Amino acid sequence: MQQKELQKGMKEAIPIVLGYLPLGFAFGVLAIETGMSVAQATMMSVLCFTGAGQYIAIGIMQAGGAMITIIMANVLVNLRYLLFSTSTVPFLKDRVKPLAASLLSYGLTDETYAVAMNHYQDHEATASYMAGLNLTSHLGWIGSTLLGAVLGGFIPDTDRLGLGFALPAMYICLLVMMIKRRTDVFVAVFTAVVCLIIGFLIPSTMDNLSNIIIATIIGATLGVIINGQH
Template sequence: MTRTETPMQKHELQQGIKDSIPIILGYLPLGFAFGVLANEAGMSILQATTMSILCFTGAGQYVAIGIIQAGGAIFTIIMANVLLNLRYLLFSTSLVPYLKGHVPTTLGSLLSYGLTDETYAVAMNRYQEHAPTASYMAGLNLSAHLGWIASTLLGAVLGGYIGNTDHLGLDFALPAMYTCLLIFMLKDKSDVIVALASAFFCLLIGYLMPDAMENMFNIIIATVIAASLGVLISERD
């Protein structure tokens, strides 16, 4: 393959960008709100935007703001983020068998910086039918990341001027996206059982241990239990 862009690569890039649109819609209110809150917590526009560029971890960034406002230490913020981001170890590992042989390791690793709950869900859905490509990953992850950065910047700059955006209904963009991607993911009965089990356990764990809700450990534990259950009940290879 030459270094110039082939029509195939262009198509994959465009597909990735197209698939990022629902994610960006969902990020708009979240990134915007982060920008506003970061500003209120004493971060400059530059710092708030840089955080969205470097960290790209919605929940982690919100937690950081909360801890700053509560007068907490840097160490507390970093430890909270270690726990919050552990689930990405699981996501990233589960992507490896798909990427292998299709996306060069170095490029794949770098593009995995754009891995979030949302880009993971969309990409896994795509990889069920289509082989991954670096162009697709770039289109999806970089656009989603840009959307996050832009909405943060908007929030940090305009925060004071624009009031509540709840009435636009955008709060439901990400839940709606998860719902639809979940439906796409259910290929047979064992997937349905796994998804239901995971739903049940993440609620149960969250109910019994509210701390686990906050650091999203309930997602990790529920996923580990449900995926193991899947292996036990499934006949497929």
């Protein structure tokens, strides 16, 4: 049973890994261009595992910013994981031991969260599934970073590869996977509109993603209210 759950998690991580390949590769390239060594770039992906946070760190480093600026920017950007992890508690409680859940939560990302929550709608949460999903995704991120750091120097113009489209494309795929009712479509569209309006009123930057955080809270609340009526 545990082996099947592990394999299930690994299998469901494949789309995430495919989405991570261009993103991690691009990060590896940028890290080398910023002055990092291959080992440093790879270890950053091992220890951090936060794509947005790592890109922010690179941007601040290129601008000559201080370390405290990198830390504070990452804290703000990654506050959303507090919401993510809290929302998984009802599914993990009495099924996954707290210590195992705490250790495996290191692999919590936007993508693994979306896939896991979709899985938990029809299946019980298990530590084996979490391990397969999170660890496979993390290894994909590390491997793509290493590949970018090693091979990036041989690519004269990485912008021409169109790597920037990989992230929104992956998020669209994850959204489609989670839509099961018409109300889900309404919540998704409403949340997107709110995000765009707030982004217009308060222009977003890599260290100010308040529009995404606020829209996520509003959208999640609306989803709970609507689903509670069914």
